[in-house]
Amino acid sequence: MQSFAFLRPTSLAETLALMSEHAGHCRVVAGGTDLVPALREGRLQDVSVLIDVRRRPELQGIKRTEHGLWLGGGTTFTAIVQSAEVSSAWSLLVEASRQVGGKQIRNLATLAGNVANASPAADSIPALLCLEARVSLLSTRGTREVQLENYLEEKTTGQNPLNELLLGFLLPYPRAKTQARFVKVARRQALAIARLSLAIAGHAEDGVIDWVHVAPGAVLPYPQRLTKVEQFLTGCRLSAEICRAAAELAAKEILAQSGKRPSFDYKLPVLKELVKEMLEELRERV
Amino acid sequence: MSVHDSWRVDAREKVTGQARFAADLHIPGQLIGKVWRSGQTHARIVSLDATEAKKIPGVVKIMLAGDMPAHTTWSTYPFLAQGRVLYQGDAVALVAAESEEAALAALAQMEAVYEALPPVLSLDEALEESAPILHNSYPDNRVANSHWPVRKGNIREGFEQSDLVLEREYRTSHVEHAYIEPEAVVVMTDWDGSLIIYGSTQNPFNTRRAVAAATGYPLNKVRVVQQAVGGSFGGKEESVGLLAGRASVLCLATGRPVKMTYSREESVIESSKRHPFRFRYKVGAKRDGRLMALQAELVDEGGAYNFQAQFMNWRACVHAAGVYHIPNVEIDVYAVHTNHVFGGAMRGYSSPQIIFAQESLMDELAAALGLEPLALRRLNFLREGDETITGQILHEPVNAEKVTLRALDLADYERKKEAYRRQDPDTRQVGGIGFATCFRGCGLGAEAPDATGAILSVQEDGSIVVRSSLTDMGQGLQTAHAQLVARELGVSPARIVSKPVDTSLVPEGGMTVASRGTYSGGKPILQAVARIKQILLHVAAQKLECSAGELAMANDCVFRREDPSQKLSFAEVASAAFWSGHSLSVTEWFQPGPLRWERETGQGEAFPSYTYSCVVAEVSVDRLTGKATVTKLVSVHDAGRVVHAGAASGQVYGGMAMGVGMALMEGLNFERGLVTSTNFDRYLIPTAADIPEAVFEFLPSDGNSGAAGAKSLGEATVEAVPAAVANALAAAGYRLRTLPALSESLLKRERG
């Protein structure tokens, strides 16, 4: 493994200063569960400085605020799974978090790490997208708050200069009677990266969809909501036929964004079935 | 379980992290050795240039094939390839440096030019008329000595007499051993110039052969000392021989100790794999289910180099028809070369693959005949006095039917089978139950003499040292041997220390393979115990003024059976024996009688004894995703008399886990011959969460040839698992003829 300096700043200000000083060849490290394998495989040749943020108290904490639930970026998946607060109204995130890695990984892995790594297969992201998460970012230039989808877009298109600290997430209070579910398809029961995942949140009144968010994982260049499918469904009366049409549309939207991949022979038919099943559930639960 | 069965000689050391593995050793002045690999599927070496690499500070030595002091190959495997490389793991240069960083920096500076040659990427390609020839001495790409035929009865008449003939093809994949400890060795010279190799090795004597080949040293100047081994399963054989040979030449060339450890990626790239097979079976039966004829072609992929296929294919020909009586048989087994990593030994040798094919075939035949799987098997099971397909009359108890009935009973098979048949086929989760029965020839059989040795020595204080010629690699062999000693001498296991194999101290006793460690390896131990016991009783009799025949040994004492108060402690007797000039150090050797085998017809006496096993599996399939889960496994093994119930149970649980992996998820991925799943993020093995509920039982039996009545078990525990899972999947509606049963394949069945 390459050698690197490991810095442990003693304040948030020092953290930001170090990030700015070493911009371009540093990474902050939280659980290290993405970073360490990447270093070992030589995928981060330009990185010579690691800045430890694991114990920064400013990145910790789960609490209700006026605008929603605040989750510090350094919150581990274990903390999320065990939190009564998160379960109370944002159980979609708990459902996804429970399926991350294995116990040892969940003890280390953080929500900010999962999101900042922006893997197409990250388990928390489809759930966070459906929960309309906002991210709070910090750098020597100040603070800003953006929608998660914007953050991910900046990140993956290289517009983000990498030296912003992800301070935390704000999950707005869900609308009344929201139904939500997350499923993950993987090759084994634990320690398995999603081959495919799907988060859906929404609400139907008398069989008519008020609103719905649909976010698949591991099929797009980076996780996004399928807005065409959402638009198609909004205002629709749910029927078997509509569910089928929505599933077809989902596959089409994914193909348009990702192009044809060999794994899609398996993934797309399964995704379509999952979309149908989860929409049917939305219908039945009303 | 008796009280003796919950201890293990190395439990405390392993649990507390004290056990020393080869990678834990640090010899003052040691260099770090590294291998530079071709990374090519099949290529001619145009040039290798180490000029820049040599300039890296800390680099002490770089060796190419031309610098090797003696042989460049061991058996067929090159220490360093010359002229041509046949797979990506082929080594082309060795580096020794002061540090790991310097050694790696040197590798990065090496320059090579290759000219790609047309590759052979599958066993089917290897068999094509126009296939590239990989080894000039084998223009048909067949692995040397790997063809083993079986000819019995008259195959043509057998099919003519059959009412139904069924033909099927089955396949299996490359499976990685996935031991937790990757290969490691440390090599240094002794004061007399001989070599000492500390290593993670399954077969120290074979490692010694490899080192002798690489260095040109005689065997008596190569001493291999086994360290604690973190699993092997047949794997730490070729790769460790190559590693030790390479480290030894670096050690001699630099005059410094050399340590070499493999990364997981190197281990996966170079270490042998379970041979993938292609099976073509044709079976004929009467309408009532009686088997009349079996014709089969079993082809396995040997990979770039191969020495094992000749042995595993012999075992394959013996077991090719399973545990059934069939009068007319024609079987051909052979292996082919490809540009993939080589096949080697892996727990079960060829059996897990064969049993998958042959027990799937039995279920398919039963379905075609409209019979229940059990009914077809009961009609054809081998019984005492029957002749096997290889012409052996079975004189010992044949318990195929007994283990099957007991396992089905334990699994509540009949009731569950009916329940699954009535399940709603439209629910998302569907389930099924299935089973497989098999036998396993114990030990090496007619493959090679099953001879081995041991040294037992009692010290004057009554403590005991046991040295077997066979190795413990985690399976608990030292514990089983200590158990035999403790039981026979009536002493507590705490008195006994078992030492790992040191090739300069114990007689060469062949390889620790074929589940022979207790079955054969226990024999010289028992012989040695008998001799020591005779001496101790003689000495005790003099002291107690009685005859030796009146004495018994138990509870760490020697006492008169008539009057147990007349006794001596074990230590007292040991001391008295030593001080009166008796030898309490005994070397013993076990040599079995010869077995007859006729190669052209495949007829003879294959094995003295057989272990019988049945595994019942229950599965659940998610129809939407195609994902299969094993929900329960039940197994019953007739392994004769179990020596150490704790260690034996460990084998059963481990075998089940390995079998589930092979059935559902394990298979190396290649891209144009290069392995893409080189670590456990891509090569998936079952986690604890994937291991089903497990129930098992040992069916005790007597009248066999094993040490203390123990037959083979280690490999038997995994063998029928993939087959049972495949049959359970079939019962759920998914008959797959290729393993592993990936969701993609199941979904295709679901749709197609």
Ligand SMILES: Cc1cc2nc3c(=O)[nH]c(=O)nc-3n(C[C@H](O)[C@H](O)[C@H](O)COP(=O)(O)OP(=O)(O)OC[C@H]3O[C@@H](n4cnc5c(N)ncnc54)[C@H](O)[C@@H]3O)c2cc1C
């Ligand atoms: C065995 C194993 C299994 C896994 N299984 C899963 C799984 O099932 N599902 C899944 O989604 N993932 C899985 N992962 C991936 C990984 O565990 C997660 O992505 C995890 O959430 C990463 O968090 P971390 O704290 O370890 O991040 P780190 O490795 O510390 O960092 C990851 C990236 O995020 C950046 N980063 C971290 N914190 C911040 C911050 N506060 N602000 C800005 N940037 C930051 C780092 O600079 C780095 O680029 C697995 C990993 C392993 C090793």
